[in-house]
Amino acid sequence: MSDSLILTIIIVAVVAVVAIGVIAFVTKGRKPKTPYTSERDADDLPTGQSAEGDTDAAADTAGASDAPIAVQEPAAPAAPQLDVPEPVQGRLARLRARLTKSNNMFSKGLLALLSQDSIDEDVWEEIEENLLMADLGTEPALELVDALRERVKIEGSKDPARVKAMLREELLKLVDPSLDRSYLPEPHPDRPSIIMVVGVNGVGKTTTIGKMARVLVAEDKDVLLGAADTFRAAAAEQLATWGDRVGVPTVRSEIDGADPASVAFEAVSAGIDQEVDIVMIDTAGRLQNKVGLMDELGKIKRVVEKKATIDEVLLVLDATTGQNGLQQAKVFSEVVNVSGIVLTKLDGTAKGGIVVAIQRQLGVPVKLVGLGEGPDDLAPFNPEDFVDALLEG
Numbered sequence: 257m258s259d260s261l262i263l264t265i266i267i268v269a270v271v272a273v274v275a276i277g278v279i280a281f282v283t284k285g286r287k288p289k290t291p292y293t294s295e296r297d298a299d300d301l302p303t304g305q306s307a308e309g310d311t312d313a314a315a316d317t318a319g320a321s322d323a324p325i326a327v328q329e330p331a332a333p334a335a336p337q338l339d340v341p342e343p344v345q346g347r348l349a350r351l352r353a354r355l356t357k358s359n360n361m362f363s364k365g366l367l368a369l370l371s372q373d374s375i376d377e378d379v380w381e382e383i384e385e386n387l388l389m390a391d392l393g394t395e396p397a398l399e400l401v402d403a404l405r406e407r408v409k410i411e412g413s414k415d416p417a418r419v420k421a422m423l424r425e426e427l428l429k430l431v432d433p434s435l436d437r438s439y440l441p442e443p444h445p446d447r448p449s450i451i452m453v454v455g456v457n458g459v460g461k462t463t464t465i466g467k468m469a470r471v472l473v474a475e476d477k478d479v480l481l482g483a484a485d486t487f488r489a490a491a492a493e494q495l496a497t498w499g500d501r502v503g504v505p506t507v508r509s510e511i512d513g514a515d516p517a518s519v520a521f522e523a524v525s526a527g528i529d530q531e532v533d534i535v536m537i538d539t540a541g542r543l544q545n546k547v548g549l550m551d552e553l554g555k556i557k558r559v560v561e562k563k564a565t566i567d568e569v570l571l572v573l574d575a576t577t578g579q580n581g582l583q584q585a586k587v588f589s590e591v592v593n594v595s596g597i598v599l600t601k602l603d604g605t606a607k608g609g610i611v612v613a614i615q616r617q618l619g620v621p622v623k624l625v626g627l628g629e630g631p632d633d634l635a636p637f638n639p640e641d642f643v644d645a646l647l648e649g
């Protein structure tokens with residue numbers, strides 16, 4: 257009799273613990289360096305419900321967000337040695353060699369073709385093939401060939417330097433220097449900017465957020481990360497590790513498979529509480545179909561926007577996947593309002609033309625490019641530097 261009473265008590269206790277739901281952890285690496293007011297400093301680690309307006313959202317997140325936020329202090333006893341990220345200015349130029357190496361064939365082949373004594377129909381076709389091989393896309397490739405043909409005809413020049421200059425100008429037109437590529441959202445007076453990062457599994461979302469946190473730290477911004485890829489515990493750990501290196505806190509759930517929207521909500525709440533400049537939200541990419549994708553990303557957006565509107569949705573695409581990447585881009589852009597592209601793994605492909613194809617297809621600019629696995633191998637996209645890199649060598 258008493259045994260079963262004890263058993264009942266244990267079961268009730270276990271159920272109660274489970275019912276608490278999502279417990280978000282805030283790994284706090286460094287004290288925010290900018291303009292927190294002193295009364296905020298005292299409580300800048302949230303220990304419970306943040307200000308007004310949470311009740312609505314709590315309902316939407318099935319009670320998960322009214323769970324207390326536990327504070328996970330860094331384990332290191334001494335002050336951790338933080339990385340100093342490389343300056344952002346001129347990063348693409350520094351990383352240019354990575355692009356040049358992989359795109360050498362592209363430019364060498366093209367220039368050789370264009371510098372021939374007589375460029376006949378066959379040669380123009382070969383030039384077009386070269387451009388298609390570089391994933392430029394059919395329409396832009398045709399446009400480029402037509403424009404070059406016209407100019408070569410008018411100028412009659414076979415001087416390689418001149419031909420190269422023409423090619424540069426025409427490529428630059430296709431990459432479109434007029435697009436707004438700012439990756440820093442306009443600051444808000446009363447709340448952080450929110451950046452959500454989406455894309456399929458393995459394209460480099462988490463890595464990109466980690467690298468971007470460093471870019472933002474180098475730009476003197478206070479950043480907070482939200483690990484809303486709750487599918488695997490390792491994903492949150494991966495993100496928090498990136499954050500720790502530069503003293504950026506990460507809001508995460510300790511439960512695998514927790515509601516991503518709840519974690520995103522907690523991250524934004526913590527970001528508001530801590531008065532950071534930018535909250536970046538990582539999402540899962542395991543979604544198999546459009547409906548699931550729409551449900552999950554839609555819910556994150558809905559729940560987060562009870563606190564603050566999402567300023568930027570960055571779609572991460574792997575440059576090595578070519579047409580496949582374009583297909584993914586299409587699906588994501590149907591589901592969320594993509595405002596910028598991060599093109600990763602450009603160091604591993606000779607298909608730099610994908611930049612043009614993606615921008616054309618989505619009508620959205622490439623804002624940043626990934627050029628390696630190193631922590632500072634992410635660069636703001638600059639059309640001139642990019643085209644120069646394609647044509648170098």
Ligand SMILES: Nc1nc2c(ncn2[C@@H]2O[C@H](COP(=O)(O)OP(=O)(O)O)[C@@H](O)[C@H]2O)c(=O)[nH]1
Pocket residue numbers: 455456457458459460461462463464541600601602603604625626627628629633
């Ligand atoms: N070469 C290269 N590898 C990258 C780049 N960006 C990410 N990766 C690698 O791609 C793999 C998947 O990255 P991850 O961020 O976990 O992808 P996620 O599933 O979208 O979050 C990791 O091994 C990264 O190091 C890049 O720009 N260049």
Ligand SMILES: [Mg+2]
Pocket residue numbers: 461462463485491
């Ligand atoms: Mg990830």
